[in-house]
Amino acid sequence: xxxxxxxxxxxxxxxxxxxxxxxxxxxxxxxxxxxxxxxxxxxxxxxxxxxxxxxxxxxxxxxxxxxxxxxxxxxxxxxxxxxxxxxxxxxxxxxxxxxxxxxxxxxxxxxxxxxxxxxxxxxxxxxxxxxxxxxxxxxxxxxxxxxxxxxxxxxxxxxxxxxxxxxxxxxxxxxxxxxxxxxxxxxxxxxxxxxxxxxxxxxxxxxxxxxxxxxxxxxxxxxxxxxxxxxxxxxxxxxxxxxxxxxxxxxxxxxxxxxxxxxxxxxxxxxxxxxxxxxxxxxxxxxxxxxxxxxxxxxxxxxxxxxxxxxxxxxxxxxxxxxxxxxxxxxxxxxxxxxxxxxxxxxxxxxxxxxxxxxxxxxxxxxxxxxxxxxxxxxxxxxxxxxxxxxxxxxxxxxxxxxxxxxxxxxxxxxxxxxxxxxxxxxxxxxxxxxxxxxxxxxxxxxxxxxxxxxxxxxxxxxxxxxxxxxxxxxxxxxxxxxxxxxxxxxxxxxxxxxxxxxxxxxxxxxxxxxxxxxxxxxxxxxxxxxxxxxxxxxxxxxxxxxxxxxxxxxxxxxxxxxxxxxxxxxxxxxxxxxxxxxxxxxxxxxxxxxxxxxxxxxxxxxxxxxxxxxxxxxxxxxxxxxxxxxxxxxxxxxxxxxxxxxxxxxxxxxxxxxxxxxxxxxxxxxxxxxxxxxxxxxxxxxxxxxxxxxxxxxxxxxxxxxxxxxxxxxxxxxxxxxxxxxxxxxxxxxxxxxxxxxxxxxxxxxxxxxxxxxxxxxxxxxxxxxxxxxxxxxxx
Numbered sequence: 001x002x003x004x005x006x007x008x009x010x011x012x013x014x015x016x017x018x019x020x021x022x023x024x025x026x027x028x029x030x031x032x033x034x035x036x037x038x039x040x041x042x043x044x045x046x047x048x049x050x051x052x053x054x055x056x057x058x059x060x061x062x063x064x065x066x067x068x069x070x071x072x073x074x075x076x077x078x079x080x081x082x083x084x085x086x087x088x089x090x091x092x093x094x095x096x097x098x099x100x101x102x103x104x105x106x107x108x109x110x111x112x113x114x115x116x117x118x119x120x121x122x123x124x125x126x127x128x129x130x131x132x133x134x135x136x137x138x139x140x141x142x143x144x145x146x147x148x149x150x151x152x153x154x155x156x157x158x159x160x161x162x163x164x165x166x167x168x169x170x171x172x173x174x175x176x177x178x179x180x181x182x183x184x185x186x187x188x189x190x191x192x193x194x195x196x197x198x199x200x201x202x203x204x205x206x207x208x209x210x211x212x213x214x215x216x217x218x219x220x221x222x223x224x225x226x227x228x229x230x231x232x233x234x235x236x237x238x239x240x241x242x243x244x245x246x247x248x249x250x251x252x253x254x255x256x257x258x259x260x261x262x263x264x265x266x267x268x269x270x271x272x273x274x275x276x277x278x279x280x281x282x283x284x285x286x287x288x289x290x291x292x293x294x295x296x297x298x299x300x301x302x303x304x305x306x307x308x309x310x311x312x313x314x315x316x317x318x319x320x321x322x323x324x325x326x327x328x329x330x331x332x333x334x335x336x337x338x339x340x341x342x343x344x345x346x347x348x349x350x351x352x353x354x355x356x357x358x359x360x361x362x363x364x365x366x367x368x369x370x371x372x373x374x375x376x377x378x379x380x381x382x383x384x385x386x387x388x389x390x391x392x393x394x395x396x397x398x399x400x401x402x403x404x405x406x407x408x409x410x411x412x413x414x415x416x417x418x419x420x421x422x423x424x425x426x427x428x429x430x431x432x433x434x435x436x437x438x439x440x441x442x443x444x445x446x447x448x449x450x451x452x453x454x455x456x457x458x459x460x461x462x463x464x465x466x467x468x469x470x471x472x473x474x475x476x477x478x479x480x481x482x483x484x485x486x487x488x489x490x491x492x493x494x495x496x497x498x499x500x501x502x503x504x505x506x507x508x509x510x511x512x513x514x515x516x517x518x519x520x521x522x523x524x525x526x527x528x529x530x531x532x533x534x535x536x537x538x539x540x541x542x543x544x545x546x547x548x549x550x551x552x553x554x555x556x557x558x559x560x561x562x563x564x565x566x567x568x569x570x571x572x573x574x575x576x577x578x579x580x581x582x583x584x585x586x587x588x589x590x591x592x593x594x595x596x597x598x599x600x601x602x603x604x605x606x607x608x609x610x611x612x613x614x615x616x617x618x619x620x621x622x623x624x625x626x627x628x629x630x631x632x633x634x635x636x637x638x639x640x641x642x643x644x645x646x647x648x649x650x651x652x653x654x655x656x657x658x659x660x661x662x663x664x665x666x667x668x669x670x671x672x673x674x675x676x677x678x679x680x681x682x683x684x685x686x687x688x689x690x691x692x693x694x695x696x697x698x699x700x701x702x703x704x705x706x707x708x709x710x711x712x713x714x715x716x717x718x719x720x721x722x723x724x725x726x727x728x729x730x731x732x733x734x735x736x737x738x739x740x741x742x743x744x745x746x747x748x749x750x751x752x753x754x755x756x757x758x759x760x761x762x763x764x765x766x767x768x769x770x771x772x773x774x775x776x777x778x779x780x781x
Contacts, residue, residue: 046063055274174217185202225520252304315352347452389424461490542557564775578634591765649717657763672719686712714774
């Protein structure tokens, strides 16, 4: 009776039975994008409701569950992201996951440390992992239960600092922690004295969440630099603005303006991926005194005209700049920024040399189409071309990117002109047209590199060692450098095409410093060249690169660094260099009259490696593995290094070879080989289709048996080899399905179906030395 009376009194004191209620607001950049309301009842039951809308994608997540003795004992989580719905229910000893009509059951037990992706109140339990650590300032690893899939995920966590702040006239201590998830995305979280999560920040994604009273915990890092433009303007937005091109076609843009009676510089972004995705940054720039314009490329989204990739960007870029420069709000200065194709269009506009364009920031941008996509040094980039064609084949953008993992076997389809039909399920005309363009000049106005001499404006290049378009940054930088262009800056990080978004690549952790705070650099860049402000751009290092293996940033005045020295290794062998049992060597001394190495490349034996077939991001690895039976790969290894060595590009393989066929391909890569023999790639491979040895516009079939010399550049890298490690060179003729097989017949690739085996011979004797060259970095830090 006494217990019932106590419950009665408790219900009077808390009529709603709510013990705690937290309301989080979510922000992307400067824009509020959603909220979460979390409530915990006195009986241990809780509810959390989240809604986030970023661009055109809305995510709704509802979570409810119960805590017993401080542990999660049961829960239900229902989520919808765009059109995809999922539901997870856990109670007793079972958890049931429903996704896309499929049901999966897993074992379940109460958990003390747990989290749900879109419910920040649950993240506070992660701090409990630190209670087990003798030193909370060191990294502590913990297996955490993830409600989203009823599975476990490894988290690393450590305490960063404690801050005393004033909340409602009361001083409060807030602890800051850094979380490092298996995905490599670093999250800063802030817990109050009750170990409640009061704020979080994901710097790489510019995404934050916080309670109203704690907004001062997470501030825009650019506000720490008073010399930079500050967010002082009110803003207004105009959507669906039509901009007429010279042929009468109207391209559509959204525009954000600062509200003031003055003229402003503009930042232009031209995209084929839907302007809504990029426009989320608009308010951030407009508050700082920039007109921010995002335009759909011709034939994409709401813009008029026909979409033909690459073809119209030079004229359309110029005409758009011309329109901007004539607007009453324009001060006549325009900058451009953006990544991938959005970087490519900047180069197309820049070579047209409109006087209003004052600077560009091409990020992870491709070069001319013959050197990356749809071709890569003459070899058709099969997977990338089909994958990208699937994304941009229709006016509307795909809401869900299909990685085509279940269709990889269909990439074996011949002729290549039928691959799109088999993989995508329909014919894509521009894909077929690409296949018919087997020379550099056949791409016509899509090329820009021969006109880079017209680019006199400052350029800030950004890319990553693992960027699939990284060859573009290499070639564009080298071309401008050879032309004597002095106003260019360069950043290379340990990143993929999604640059600066993660500090890990699969099983390799580059450390939290691998992700940079770049917004202040973007702002400093545009403040300098568009506003004429003195904000210290000359103090920004011309080159900043991340050295993998050592996991540090290095700064230089040029690339390659002026104090770096060329290093040469000669290929040699003490016996067959094939496969895992290779006797191939790398030597600093020229070879004698040693026997050449041989292997057979048969396109009919094309295989898809297991690590590619899974398409599982968590299983990505830089490790290069060979099956024991694989003999069509040559490996050359140096002796163990007596001291550590920091090497970098540009690197080149000078290869003497002969072949039994009239055409064939060669790929090569540098690897770091540790004491156990594990080989890790240190950058993306170089490659060439042999019929282009006479020139990109002069394909010429080979004479079987004749010895040729090919110079094949590697993609860029900077890597530290530890003492005792070996430098390795790998040579092969096949990287299917990333690249189309060379059928070795020399027939036009669009309709070819006949295949022959190519017997390859690699020479490394005194008369025909095959060598690899790279740079050794100075040890000055």
